[in-house]
Amino acid sequence: MVKNAAFVFIKPHAVTDAVKSLVRDDFNAKGFKITAEGEITADQIDKGMLIDQHYYAIASKATLLQPSELNVPAEKFEGQFGISWKQALAEGKCYNAMQACEKLGLDADGLDKLWGKTKKAKKMIKFGGGFYCGEVADGMYVFNGFFMSMRSKFVAPGTSIYYFTIEWDAKSCDWESFRNDVLGPTDPATASTESARGKIYANWQSLGLKAQPDVGDNGVHASASPFEALAERMNWLGADMATDPFGAAMLSAGLSADTIKAWSVDPQVTFGPTGIKQSLFDTFEDTNADYNLALACMVDASGAAESTAAPESNTTSLVVALAAGVAIGYTIARL
Secondary structure (H helix, E strand, O other): OOOEEEEEEEOHHHOOHHHHHHHHHHHHHOOOEEEEEEEEEHHHHHHOOHHHHHOHHHHHHHHHOOHHHOOOOHHHHHHHHOOOHHHHHHOOOEEEHHHHHHHHOOOHHHHHHHHHHHHHOOOEEEEEOOEEEEEEEOOEEEEOOOHHHHHHHHHOOOOEEEEEEEEEOOOOOOHHHHHHHHHOOOOHHHOOOOOHHHHHHHOOOOOOOOOOOOOOOOOEEEOOOHHHHHHHHHHHHOOOOOOOHHHHHHHHOOOOHHHHHHHOOOOEEEEOOOOEEEEHHHHHOOOOHHHHHHHHHHHHHHHHHHHOOHHHHHHHHHHHHHHHHHHHHHHHHHO
16 A cells, blocks of 8 residues: 655745754654655755746746746636737737746836735736736736745745655544644644644744744645645656656556646546546545545546547446545545
8 A cells, every 4th residue: 555645845934953853853753754855945946946836827827838828718808908818919918927027127026016006906807716917017917926926935045945755654644634733724823732833833933933924934835635745746856756656656557657747737627427627636635645546547537538439438437437436435434
C-alpha cells in the first residue's frame, strides 16, 4: 500500500531557525517521517517561476500566458468594457499582470494599489474562479493584477521557503486530520494550540516573526491531497513521477505521464455517471493515497469514456464502475 506523503513548506514570512525547529520537532513527535528538507531561495523561485506554477490557475493569467492565449468570454468582456475582445487584443490593449508592471513602471505593490482603485471604480469583471480583468488605465486591460503582490512575498531578495517532505501510514492519521489537526486550519486564529499553525500564531514573537500570522501569511503550507503533493514535488523539487512513490503508483495503475502532467495544473474535470464537473484538486482533496488513486482511475476512465467510440463504450463503462466501486468500498470501510 502506498503511504501518504505530503509536501510542506514554511512560508517566507515565517522562515526562522526557531520555526524550522518547531515544525521539524512537531512532525517527529507525532510520528511523521521526514524524508527530505531544505531551502529554496527567492532567486530560485523567481527564475524557475515556481510560485507561478504553484498557483497556476491564478498565475497563468497573470504571468505565464499571453493575453492572446487566455480563454476570455468575449461577450462578457465587451459588455463590461464597451470594446470587443478581438479589437482590444488586435490593438495591443491587453496585458497580463507582469507585462502591466513593465508597461506602467510599477512594482508589485504599485500595481496592487492601482488594482484596488480599479476595483473600487467598478472597472473590473470576474470571468470565473481566479480569473479577473480590470481597466487599470484608459484603454488598458489587465488580467489578475492582484497576483504580483502575492508573488512578491516569495521572490523578494533575501527571502526563501523551507520545505519538508513527509510520509506516514494513513491508519495512524488520515489526510483530513493531518490538515486540520496537525497543520491547522487556514485561519491560524482558529487553529488548535496543538497544531503547527496554532503554535506559530500563539508564539510568533518568540519565534522571531515580524508580525502575527493571518489567513494569507499563516506560517506553513501543506498539500491538500496525495496527488497535489506529487504535483508540488514535481514543481518545487523537480521530482520524477516515475520514481516518486505516488507517481509510480499512478503510472502502474494505467494513468499516462501526459495525463498526470496535465492534471498537475488543476484542470476542470468531468467524471462519474452523473457527469460531475469540478476542479481536479477539489476532487482529490483530503483523500488518503489509496482512495486518491482509485478516484484518479475513475476520473481518467470517465474522461476516456467521453471520447471513446460506441463499440468500446461498454468496456470503458466497466472500468469506471470498477474504479467507482473501489472508491465507494473504501469509504464504507472507513465508516
